[in-house]
């Protein structure tokens with residue numbers, strides 16, 4: 001199929017960007033969205049033009065790098081997929097496709113479609129871990145029984161790949177779904193419970209510092225999340241946060 | 252004007268003040284519906300509200316609730332605008348979220364505008380003005396002889412309905428209540444409450460407007 005692409009081009013963080021039109025031809029429905037961009041970039045390189053910069057790594061939906069806002073939705077029109085898992089058969093011959101970077105004050109554009117999601121790393125560094133020494137004295141997994149339901153919920157939360165689609169989609173650019181998934185995955189397990197109060201307080205503090213917006217429960221994040229992270233995690237984080245603000249005393 | 256610095260605590264204050272305002276609405280609607288039953292009953296209820304000391308005390312709590320809710324709502328919206336400085340060229344918000352959830356500040360501010368008019372119409376007249384009528388009931392009757400007021404009131408109740416449809420269930424999520432069994436019931440209850448509030452208040456305004464026509 002032949003397509004018209006409107007792509008955000010921006011030289012660097014400080015320059016102003018703009019939408020630029022491109023044509024691609026001979027796209028197969030079996031290609032992934034990123035392979036379609038590869039075709040475009042091959043053309044651009046052959047013409048001696050600057051190829052479109054975009055993030056990608058695994059190309060199988062596990063690294064969370066392939067941030068693109070496609071036709072007004074994070075990772076495009078399909079549900080439960082990242083951009084690399086989006087097939088071109090979701091589009092029709094002659095379609096016009098808007099391709100933009102994830103937009104948020106906390107995710108500055110580095111170049112074209114590449115954004116800096118370091119804010120997520122700093123939130124993780126603020127408390128998204130368990131302080132146990134595992135080198136050389138790893139505990140046997142079966143020595144600490146965990147109820148199946150808790151393990152399942154923790155696992156569901158842990159499938160968050162930190163892609164940032166929740167932030168990109170949210171009208172408030174709020175990071176609550178991401179942070180709540182990370183808070184939950186640890187708070188649900190006995191190893192993580194020990195530091196649960198300090199963790200939720202410092203991760204939320206860092207989240208606010210990074211300039212993400214306030215959650216207004218529109219639920220858009222849950223719909224667009226490639227991993228189906230649930231809003232119940234946000235409610236859990238709110239509970240944990242309220243409890244910790246009232247009872248946590250050490251500073 | 253950072254009243255509260257934590258995003259989550261701010262939302263919890265909004266939720267609790269919102270739920271308090273909801274309980275006030277339920278009481279207000281109940282009393283207003285008395286107008287449809289009998290003028291005496293309404294006058295009596297209205298007199299009770301104006302003289303009972305607990306209600307008089309609660310008036311101040313209510314005012315604080317409104318101020319907190321509105322101030323936090325405006326602050327939250329301004330922060331949220333700042334969190335996305337450049338807009339998308341193409342954004343399909345309707346693909347993943349409801350209209351009422353995306354327009355809380357719009358419905359909220361319009362309800363605020365209505366509230367000011369409404370306070371001037373009733374509260375101000377009863378408390379500080381020279382009351383031109385013999386009873387509270389008559390004040391209600393006279394106001395809705397005016398089609399513009401009737402229209403404004405009904406319009407405001409529809410907006411309030413949208414505000415409540417999202418707000419009711421949102422408040423529970425904000426304070427951390429989300430449950431696979433109860434959340435669907437909370438959403439249903441919120442929608443039912445929004446419909447009852449919109450229809451109930453509108454019915455009263457329209458009833459008096461159309462009664463005035465037939466007199």
Ligand code: HEM
Pocket residue numbers: 215216217262263265266267269270272273276320321324325328355356358359360362363414415417418419421422423425
């Ligand atoms: C009788 C009047 C009102 C009632 C019953 C009411 C109720 C609510 C409730 C229950 C919420 C949800 C809180 C949460 O999710 O934590 C809410 C949110 C909100 N309200 Fe109101 N409200 C009223 C008036 C207003 C007014 C006058 C404004 C004007 C600024 C306003 C602005 C907002 C905003 C901006 C939100 C935030 C949206 C969100 O977080 O979901 N509200 N309201």
Ligand code: SF4
Pocket residue numbers: 159160161162163164165166167177178181224225226227228229
């Ligand atoms: S919660 Fe979902 S959308 Fe947000 S970062 Fe994690 S995987 Fe991506």
Ligand code: FES
Pocket residue numbers: 055056057058059060061062063064065066082083084085
């Ligand atoms: S490239 Fe890894 S998730 Fe898409």
